[in-house]
Amino acid sequence: MMTLSPSSESTTHLGHYGLIAGVFDELEISDLIDNLLPKKSSHNIPHSTVIKAMCINGLGFTERRLYLFPDFFENLPTERLLGEGVLPEHLNDDVFGRTLDKIYEFGATELFNHIILQAMKHVPINPRFCHADTTNFSVYGDYDHDNDGKTINITYGHPKDKRVDLLRFTISMVTDQKGIPLFVRALDGNSSDKKALIKTIKELTQNLNLDERVYHVADSAFYTEDNVKEIGTNAFFISRVPATINEAKELLMANLILKTCSDERYSCYAVKSCYGGVEQLWGVFCSEEMKKKEEKTFDEKILKELEAAEKSLKKLSNREFACEADARMAAEQWLKENESYEFTKLDIKNRSHRLENKKGRPRKDEKVQTFYLIEAQIKHDQEKVKERRAKLGRFILATNDLELTPDQLLEYYKEQGTVERGFRFLKDKSFRVSEVYLKKESRIEALAMVMVLCLLLYSIAEWKLRTRLEEAKEAIRNQVKKKTQTPTMKWVFFLFRRVTELVIEVDGKRIKKVLNLDEETIKVLKLMGEKYEKYYV
Numbered sequence: 001m002m003t004l005s006p007s008s009e010s011t012t013h014l015g016h017y018g019l020i021a022g023v024f025d026e027l028e029i030s031d032l033i034d035n036l037l038p039k040k041s042s043h044n045i046p047h048s049t050v051i052k053a054m055c056i057n058g059l060g061f062t063e064r065r066l067y068l069f070p071d072f073f074e075n076l077p078t079e080r081l082l083g084e085g086v087l088p089e090h091l092n093d094d095v096f097g098r099t100l101d102k103i104y105e106f107g108a109t110e111l112f113n114h115i116i117l118q119a120m121k122h123v124p125i126n127p128r129f130c131h132a133d134t135t136n137f138s139v140y141g142d143y144d145h146d147n148d149g150k151t152i153n154i155t156y157g158h159p160k161d162k163r164v165d166l167l168r169f170t171i172s173m174v175t176d177q178k179g180i181p182l183f184v185r186a187l188d189g190n191s192s193d194k195k196a197l198i199k200t201i202k203e204l205t206q207n208l209n210l211d212e213r214v215y216h217v218a219d220s221a222f223y224t225e226d227n228v229k230e231i232g233t234n235a236f237f238i239s240r241v242p243a244t245i246n247e248a249k250e251l252l253m254a255n256l257i258l259k260t261c262s263d264e265r266y267s268c269y270a271v272k273s274c275y276g277g278v279e280q281l282w283g284v285f286c287s288e289e290m291k292k293k294e295e296k297t298f299d300e301k302i303l304k305e306l307e308a309a310e311k312s313l314k315k316l317s318n319r320e321f322a323c324e325a326d327a328r329m330a331a332e333q334w335l336k337e338n339e340s341y342e343f344t345k346l347d348i349k350n351r352s353h354r355l356e357n358k359k360g361r362p363r364k365d366e367k368v369q370t371f372y373l374i375e376a377q378i379k380h381d382q383e384k385v386k387e388r389r390a391k392l393g394r395f396i397l398a399t400n401d402l403e404l405t406p407d408q409l410l411e412y413y414k415e416q417g418t419v420e421r422g423f424r425f426l427k428d429k430s431f432r433v434s435e436v437y438l439k440k441e442s443r444i445e446a447l448a449m450v451m452v453l454c455l456l457l458y459s460i461a462e463w464k465l466r467t468r469l470e471e472a473k474e475a476i477r478n479q480v481k482k483k484t485q486t487p488t489m490k491w492v493f494f495l496f497r498r499v500t501e502l503v504i505e506v507d508g509k510r511i512k513k514v515l516n517l518d519e520e521t522i523k524v525l526k527l528m529g530e531k532y533e534k535y536y537v
Helices: 018-028 031-037 049-060 068-075 078-082 093-106 109-123 192-206 227-233 246-253 290-316 322-339 382-390 404-415 417-427 441-471 489-495 519-527 530-536
Strands: 010-013 129-139 167-175 180-188 215-218 237-241 268-274 278-285 342-352 370-381 394-399 500-506 509-515
Touching: 010 489, 018 031, 018 049, 018 078, 018 441, 018 489, 018 519, 018 530, 031 049, 031 109, 049 068, 049 530, 093 109, 093 441, 109 180, 109 237, 109 441, 129 192, 129 417, 167 192, 167 417, 167 441, 167 509, 180 192, 180 441, 192 215, 192 227, 215 404, 227 237, 237 246, 237 404, 246 278, 246 394, 268 404, 278 290, 290 322, 290 370, 290 382, 290 500, 322 342, 322 370, 382 519, 394 404, 417 441, 441 489, 489 519, 519 530
Parallel strands: 129 215, 215 237
Antiparallel strands: 010 500, 129 167, 167 180, 237 394, 268 278, 278 394, 342 370, 500 509
């Protein structure tokens, strides 16, 4: 019978983790963090190594949900990735907690500001567009309140995932036109987008020495009279105008002659505005795609509006008026406020009841109080409905750069998707820290910075590989086996899924070897450069 004995060979999963370590090294983040967050002599490993480990953990991209879990490192070649002598047992809850505390103590946003300035020395990050936005993240379980008065307030807020039952915190982030994050700040779970976005833009401008022609791009939450006044004369902005502003309401419903844009899916009418006391170019755009989407739900929306209007009218019908003229005036005022409708029936009925709220029928000679009630029925004014239907798909964009053309205004605003893609990345269930289980507000604030640092590493690696593929006139296969020069880094990580480190013990010596590199992964490593290749030799 065959007996089992301990093997002198072992393997650990290297996968794509060397690519993450490589971009971390290329940006020289470790040296920067060691200077800013020096370790105490009693600690085994420096904070820079722990943060590097967190990024490898965060960009693990496996299906199992994780939250900086030490077991993650048990089957990884930690010495290869993090340095000689760094073993899985060194990466425990206490180590992660100490580093998160140190990040918070230094200032999470301030640390990221230093990192992005460091990155700009090594990568040509030249922001022309700064896309600002906010989103919120759910927090699971109980947590400890910090008592220093400076931490974010984790509370019930305005959930974008509809989970009103969960506590949450907010992240305000700015990315450049390539999707590379330039700024991050964690905020209270119920923070106001209107206030957060203007503060974010001001902080970003102070931190980075931005070119004069940089455009700050934000959605309609930014566009308030106060924000326009504050930024309007100091920096260029591009934003969507809320349809709730009276001037915008009138334009959206006006009979305008829209001209076809360079992108033929859109048409536009340009007009000057001085909203907030700042001279601006407004573009009233119509999107054919948006119009088709809105047409699908328009009839349903009209019916819901009618139901709401009938409820409002019923409330008015229960109101008692002292005279017929007052009742008729109230009915006319209601119609003025609800101009999409017309009366199909309008009667003013007089009624009476006993004084002092006595019950029963009044006696023959008893004085009674006479009052008047509105009896009305309504329907939609079909001409107005027809007008509204014709104007579906419209929206307004604004800029204080009067030299922009409407085509440029539209093109630049559409790139707002870069920051939204960044948030989708952070919320992806395969992103290892997309759901937060930490129990201290200060550590959650620090973790928010680490999350966006992961996005920074990912987006720079993706940008670099795409650039190198184009320069070398090379391509790699995509998910459907076709050649591409614009792979996602998530797909590239998948290509490395079988790569392992083999350790063999021979005569008391440990020999390490990387297995399962193929032609495609070797091509990626050569294009990325020596700082990446070293993790796979």
